[in-house]
Amino acid sequence: MEARTVPARPIPALPKAHLHLHFTGSMRHSTLVELAAEHEVHLPDALVEDWPPHLRATDERGWFRFQRLYDIARSVLRTEDDLRRLLRETAEDEASEGSGWLEIQVDPSGYAARFGGLTPTVELVLDAARQAEEAAGIGIGVVIAANRTKHPLDAKALARLAVRYAGRGVVGFGLSNDERRGRAYDFEGAFRIARNGGLLSDPHGGELLGPASVRECLDTLSADRIGHGVRAVEDPRLLDRIVERGVTLEVCPASNVGLGVAATAAEVPVRRLYEAGASIALGADDPLLFGSRLARQYELVRAEHGFSDAELAALARQSINASAAPEVTRKQLLAGVETWLATPPVPHPLA
Template sequence: MTAPARSTATLPKAHLHLHFTGSMRIETVREMSATHGLRLPSALRGDWPVTFETRDERGWFRFQSLYDAARACVRGEDDMRRIVREAALDDGGEGSRWLEIQVDPTSYAPFVGGITPALEIVLDEAASVSREAGAAQVGVVVAASRMRHELESRTLARLAARYAGEGPGAVVGFGLSNDERRGDTESFAPAFAIARRAGLALVPHAGELLGPDAVDRTLTSLRPDRLGHGVRSVEDPRTLDRVVAEGVALEVCPGSNLSLGVYDELEDVPLRRLVEAGATVALGADDPLIFGSRLVAQYEVARLLDFSDLELAELARASLRASRAPAEVRQTAYADIDTWLATEPN
């Protein structure tokens, strides 16, 4: 008989790896497509969620095509505000006390008059929804794309620096996303230097589609505080030791790793190896719209990998330590994690 377990939906936590478009509810993107007279791919209309094979370029192209189709449905301020609000409420309903949502404002700029208004809309709604009962408090990560020119990343870094701050409704980090097999990581170093001077958390993607060499290059050239994914650092003990020694947290997203074909089986996800090596791990959902699983599902994956409730609580604490959540949010969450552990499971 299976022993009772505490609910991971009531475990206080932080969510540090969630993309703006990818955070959408499937019902939301379907409604937006209908409102704007756009036709979604069949994978977003009925046959959902989708599994991809990214060991070749076609798999990633299919993923990116679906993401682009969803992003095309976001056509103005009301849509953007809806995405932020629903993400905060959905995460709050899953126990998140703090959410860092990642956005590239260039994607939405054509519909709202530029990258500055696009970012301001996201920040304003983040501040507003953070005051609502039941919602996660929301900070914003501005992300550049590897697929675009490095000079654009500097423009975005300067924009992020202008709105840098602490607490809900502020820019708290600067990232680098999209296919890590594209672009020259070192060329983005000037943008990250701008963000570093502004006091932002540096959170580039690395170590999912590429292996430990890519992690090493990212550590050397961008000097990150966290890595989006970083799971493949386990393939070289020296790289993993470096991640641990430099105190770089890993935003591990088991659901997307499996959906994208990075790992074939649940047991292949190296969550246990990362934790036992001493890495700080913050679980993330990445793109629930595409992969069909939100943050609680990632904690349930950890439970399937034989993480005890005590170990799940430590993962939650690690997510808060790696976050830019205000001190009072973290301290309250830590106390509530202790309460969660002290409560007998049902």
Template sequence: MERPTSTRRLDRLPKAHLHLHFTGSMRHSTLVELAEENGVRLPQALVDEWPPRLRGTDERGWFRFQRLYDIARSALRRPEDVYRLLRETAEDERDAGSGWLEIQVDPSGYASRFGGLTATLELVLEAARAAEQATGVPVGLMVAANRTKHPLEAKVLARLARQYAGRGVVSFGLNNDERKGRAREFEGAFRIARRAGLLSAPHGGELQGPRSIRECLDELGADRVGHGVRAVEDPYLVERIATQGVTLEICPTSNIGLGVFERLEHMPLRRLFDAGVPIALGTDDPLLFGPRLVEQYAIARRVFGFTDAELAELARMSVRGSAAPDAVRKELLAGVDAWVEAPPGDQDRSNQRP
């Protein structure tokens, strides 16, 4: 494959980040510092071997991944830790050219230390507003249910998300191991969220195949699907996703890190893009996988031969698939056009971040 020769800076390309988990967005250096301050003992895999060697395609590997994630979550003990995480995450997004961040959080994972579900969500929303004011990067929250828990717990979260729709919560998700809970079991929770005007963005098609994605579409009314890369196993499903305009949140380094694909070049990013599937590149959990958002675009350029015009279209797709307000979307899309139209050497003058 002929490699693109353009030198346009990818950190100057305006974009939206739609697939980023709350704890997983933390800087590694911050994790180490907070663990020391809060008396949390980190395993070697989160200190000396970072990023850890992971594999999630078997239950033992997924258990290890989840264990490391839970340990990292336990380092967040104080309200100021939450504020720091979101401020630094928004700083990283600003540096990546991201003009909209949609970060997903399951408040039940923190409720015991922050005063319950409602108090936890309000803390995160307040920290998100502070991060936006400090960096200029608008932040929307996705409340995400855990598919390894009972669907009734998801309904509780959906009702909580409904209370804050229009006040910072913009979407509702479903995450964790697809093998432990089918999407169709959570239809009731997503019905509550959709009726509140929240975007539906469940995970699907990462550890399980096309059936998982079809359930997200048929049962949960998905506007976006987290990952969704295994849709490529069913050409009719790919055509349906493209026709319906459902955005797939594809996270290259995460998929390699968890063993969904053995090598980057095995990922179907190019095949899905060429089939007309809307794609929003994401990072999933850079705390555990390493690279952040700009590197995902660099992979599209370096490994899959995306031209600057195609990278610009990826950025547009991320904006169109977002829950960003109309004014933010308009500004970002105009910035993408400016990025691709300006000569590479003029970027500093013509492609300021939104």
């Protein structure tokens, strides 16, 4: 049967900001395989022949498997050149998909032992980001993320470190890993330090746990953005508060399916969130483990949720406006969105 086509504009040509991308998870699969061979790191079948891996993290065993694969992938980053290569290639991939601004999230404690400590690791990442943005022609900000499975005092140390580099490449402070193993409430002190230092508050919440997880991010951590946040649809009053406060939800459709948060991309509540008035920034989360990058997320909401080009442009605007990009960059990207909309659509195959 011949594939159906509809008039539509090409998504890679739509200027956008990518606000939910993890450092190791942004690596190209081919680079993972090459670096593993170079450094003699054994990769399990799930990261080679069976890639992308079949994941489901709705129980503790599933999350452990996901985290184990992530840790194995991180272990191939052995040298400064490896880190620089990762960021350079990530920036190239983002540019090819229409990202004019990228905010990449990194927990430096995962690399500190290899690169001389927390401060040298942050400085290496920031220097690599500057090189990558110059080479690819996009802007890059760094979100320093604490690990919610570690002690809150570790998070405070990271927050103080992040504030030292505010205005020098670090734009936000995050909180990642399994929501079920560390309440947002426990990290209020770290986020207070980050906010007082001028950084965006960008914790994960409302992915593996329900509305209570989102509420803690909103009320206790004063979130400007929330990583995922899709479970907020289960509490209409909470969703109304998110809309009223202008908090942006970083929704990652492929990731939600990959981890079992939703059975299919059609069940990720993008349309419900959008029609409720929520600001949404689509994200790819960890392309290395979920097998798709940013443009694919826009394709999914076009195909599975019936988003028109005008609605896709609205999502792109929301991502840009929610970013920490300099004002001149925002204006350029927003103008590019209008140019994209003014361009006549072409036949596009339905995903």
